[in-house]
Amino acid sequence: MPAPVPAVFPPLPGPAPLSDLQREVLELKRRADAVILAHNYQCEDIQGVADFVGDSLGLAYKAAETTASTIVFCGVHFMAETAKIVNPGKRVLLPDLEAGCSLADSCPADRLAREKAANPGLAVVAYINCSAAVKALSDVICTSGNASRIVERIPADREILFVPDQNLGQWVSQRTGRRMRCWPGSCYAHVQFTPTALLRAKALHPGAPVVAHPECTEAVRALADEVCSTELMVAWAKRQSADTLIVTTESGMIHRLRREVPGKTFVAAPTDRCSCNECRYMKMNTLAKLRDCLASGGPEIHMDETLRARAEVPLRRMLDWSK
Numbered sequence: 001m002p003a004p005v006p007a008v009f010p011p012l013p014g015p016a017p018l019s020d021l022q023r024e025v026l027e028l029k030r031r032a033d034a035v036i037l038a039h040n041y042q043c044e045d046i047q048g049v050a051d052f053v054g055d056s057l058g059l060a061y062k063a064a065e066t067t068a069s070t071i072v073f074c075g076v077h078f079m080a081e082t083a084k085i086v087n088p089g090k091r092v093l094l095p096d097l098e099a100g101c102s103l104a105d106s107c108p109a110d111r112l113a114r115e116k117a118a119n120p121g122l123a124v125v126a127y128i129n130c131s132a133a134v135k136a137l138s139d140v141i142c143t144s145g146n147a148s149r150i151v152e153r154i155p156a157d158r159e160i161l162f163v164p165d166q167n168l169g170q171w172v173s174q175r176t177g178r179r180m181r182c183w184p185g186s187c188y189a190h191v192q193f194t195p196t197a198l199l200r201a202k203a204l205h206p207g208a209p210v211v212a213h214p215e216c217t218e219a220v221r222a223l224a225d226e227v228c229s230t231e232l233m234v235a236w237a238k239r240q241s242a243d244t245l246i247v248t249t250e251s252g253m254i255h256r257l258r259r260e261v262p263g264k265t266f267v268a269a270p271t272d273r274c275s276c277n278e279c280r281y282m283k284m285n286t287l288a289k290l291r292d293c294l295a296s297g298g299p300e301i302h303m304d305e306t307l308r309a310r311a312e313v314p315l316r317r318m319l320d321w322s323k
């Protein structure tokens with residue numbers, strides 16, 4: 001099989017007109033007193049109707065602040081759960097309830113509970129990409145946007161167990177100098193980026209700076225000019241003088257970048273198998289499912305109140321610590 005050529009996204013000619021389906025979604029949203037929150041990895045037509053598009057940290061703050069009675073979360077299951085944890089009285093909808101996350105799945109709560117029982121002194125720092133049950137067992141939550149700051153707040157005499165992403169954990173440990181035990185989980189999509197594929201993109205676009213998400217492996221991060229969360233990629237792109245930038249994360253990010261950083265060409269870092277790396281879970285949500293979800297009021301996130309209250313403590317701690 002020939003090596004895939006990286007997908008190239010030239011500057012947008014201007015704002016795209018709304019489609020009939022997008023207009024229908026906006027009307028249903030108005031009638032339902034809903035807010036639409038969308039992660040940076042959502043497809044372009046969903047980003048185009050969202051009230052807020054952002055990274056996990058920004059979305060957690062927006063979910064905590066909203067006054068709407070219904071939150072439609074266009075992202076994956078743990079993100080909608082996060083919105084429910086801080087909004088027990090609100091209806092939280094997820095267009096496709098099957099939109100999970102390989103990283104969240106890699107850390108089952110019963111295994112973490114056994115690990116904690118065997119090591120009672122551990123401080124558990126959990127990346128937000130985990131289930132509500134794992135959050136409930138954790139001392140504090142973090143996102144890729146605040147992980148170093150959160151880890152630095154843990155007293156030096158506490159041993160840290162960082163769950164579930166070993167790549168993010170390793171990156172944070174390198175940045176902060178803090179030794180941590182890392183859970184052996186990873187994002188199936190980000191680990192598909194390889195040095196060989198990224199070097200191919202660099203050779204085709206000489207001089208183009210590279211940004212990579214910390215969920216990528218160390219070998220890929222080492223080839224990047226900047227490693228940061230998806231939100232910080234927007235600010236990074238605005239600071240670049242080069243016309244062409246290589247983006248090493250889920251390709252939905254490029255829709256946000258094209259809208260907010262006009263005049264630049266974005267190159268999606270390829271993998272060894274595809275020219276544009278998509279998260280199959282993020283892409284389970286579609287504009288048609290968003291419409292159906294607003295029209296029917298489901299699928300809805302439900303959560304046991306005891307679990308929710310326990311998970312809220314480390315989540316609120318994160319929101320406090322990263323203000």
Ligand code: 13P
Binds near residue numbers: 129
């Ligand atoms: P951020 O939103 O923190 O950049 O993380 C990306 C991600 O993989 C979410 O699933």
Ligand code: SF4
Binds near residue numbers: 103129190215279
């Ligand atoms: Fe999970 Fe990776 Fe998809 Fe993010 S990109 S939702 S970490 S599987």
